[in-house]
Amino acid sequence: MKTTLTVIKADIGAVGGHLKPSEAVLNRVKEYVNLEGGGLVIDSYVSYTGDDIAILMSHQKGVGDSDIHRLAWEAFREGTEIAKEEGLYGAGQDLLKDSFAGNVRGLGPAVAEIEFEERPNEPFLLFAADKTEPGAYNLPLYLAFADPMHCPGLMLSPSMAQGFTFTILDVSYTEGDRVIELNAPEDLYDLAALLRDTHRFVIKSIRSRTTGEECVAVSTTRLHNIAGKYVGKDDPVMIVRVQSQFPATGEVLSPFAIAPYVSGDCRGSHNVAFMPTKVNEPVAWFDGPALVSCLAFCVHNGRLTEPVDVFAHSFWDVIREKATQKTLEIRRQGFVGPAMVGFEELEYGGITERLARLDEKFRVLQPSGSEG
Ligand code: 13P
Ligand code: 13P
Ligand code: MG
Ligand code: MG
Numbered sequence: 284m285k286t287t288l289t290v291i292k293a294d295i296g297a298v299g300g301h302l303k304p305s306e307a308v309l310n311r312v313k314e315y316v317n318l319e320g321g322g323l324v325i326d327s328y329v330s331y332t333g334d335d336i337a338i339l340m341s342h343q344k345g346v347g348d349s350d351i352h353r354l355a356w357e358a359f360r361e362g363t364e365i366a367k368e369e370g371l372y373g374a375g376q377d378l379l380k381d382s383f384a385g386n387v388r389g390l391g392p393a394v395a396e397i398e399f400e401e402r403p404n405e406p407f408l409l410f411a412a413d414k415t416e417p418g419a420y421n422l423p424l425y426l427a428f429a430d431p432m433h434c435p436g437l438m439l440s441p442s443m444a445q446g447f448t449f450t451i452l453d454v455s456y457t458e459g460d461r462v463i464e465l466n467a468p469e470d471l472y473d474l475a476a477l478l479r480d481t482h483r484f485v486i487k488s489i490r491s492r493t494t495g496e497e498c499v500a501v502s503t504t505r506l507h508n509i510a511g512k513y514v515g516k517d518d519p520v521m522i523v524r525v526q527s528q529f530p531a532t533g534e535v536l537s538p539f540a541i542a543p544y545v546s547g548d549c550r551g552s553h554n555v556a557f558m559p560t561k562v563n564e565p566v567a568w569f570d571g572p573a574l575v576s577c578l579a580f581c582v583h584n585g586r587l588t589e590p591v592d593v594f595a596h597s598f599w600d601v602i603r604e605k606a607t608q609k610t611l612e613i614r615r616q617g618f619v620g621p622a623m624v625g626f627e628e629l630e631y632g633g634i635t636e637r638l639a640r641l642d643e644k645f646r647v648l649q650p651s652g653s654e655g
Pocket of ligand 4: 333
């Protein structure tokens with residue numbers, strides 16, 4: 284039996300700014316999925332990270348199924364009605380179109396999904412991030428799937444000896460999905476050359492070269508495909524199958540202890556440390572920090588176990604402390620240099636007009652001696 288895991292996430296409104304969805308909104312989304320998902324989804328789990336709600340669904344309908352996508356879309360629409368009634372900030376923020384057109388891709392919500400033949404034991408991780416972008420996963424995934432410093436399984440486990448194939452999307456290309464496939468270990472330097480640019484080249488999926496099976500799916504989409512223009516960073520979700528022929532859970536988690544700098548945070552315009560956090564945590568400071576949560580499940584015949592909230596462990600308290608220090612340190616320099624994202628990444632159009640106005644006031648100095 285083939286099982287599909289689909290996670291669809293959206294920000295449909297939050298309490299007190301971009302902090303967290305209200306209980307009433309969450310309850311409505313859960314209620315809708317439970318009521319309307321009968322006969323369609325085998326199991327589901329609804330959680331939030333910052334102001335984003337993630338609906339995880341297990342089913343047998345395959346990837347990109349319109350009934351599954353519609354279920355999530357309608358659940359978010361229902362939740363948006365409650366968000367409007369409660370006066371939540373940004374009610375319906377990520378529902379960019381009025382009507383559903385067969386698939387949530389391009390309509391605003393982010394989606395990651397994998398279809399696979401279940402192994403006798405099938406553990407997987409669900410990551411959800413807020414106040415950052417899909418490229419935030421580039422470094423952790425590179426280290427977990429291509430570097431024995433974090434993934435000793437690459438040298439110790441015969442089932443991983445052949446390495447992994449990375450599919451990378453050029454998110455700045457607008458005409459279609461422009462992808463490249465690179466193999467670790469032999470293409471490592473090419474991989475590094477692309478993945479360093481987290482705003483343009485973003486990991487979309489990874490598969491095992493030993494078995495050909497997909498083990499990672501990230502909600503990576505083109506930046507300009509929605510509404511035909513840059514609509515900002517999309518807080519990403521990701522599914523990672525783990526153990527046996529894939530990296531162990533611990534190997535996938537290991538790189539997150541770096542708390543790498545990522546783009547996002549206040550107005551989506553700053554570089555701050557990526558803080559691992561408990562699931563169902565609000566955002567708290569400078570519209571951040573950039574957060575990542577991780578729920579570990581097993582799935583059997585499509586049924587989900589209860590999850591482990593991995594980053595709730597006290598080990599991660601120290602990492603949170605480090606992330607806080609890293610973020611405070613770079614924030615000390617405010618808007619200058621690497622503290623803020625580059626011009627083309629700024630989500631706020633206002634700066635374009637400001638710079639255009641200033642541009643007209645520039646004058647070119649004549650070489651000394653020739654003026655006057
Ligand atoms: P498996 O080889 O059973 O996946 O376990 C490896 C492991 O978890 C080491 O940390
Ligand atoms: P979200 O994308 O999480 O809604 O955050 C928007 C923002 O710019 C916060 O400052
Ligand atoms: Mg928001
Ligand atoms: Mg968000």
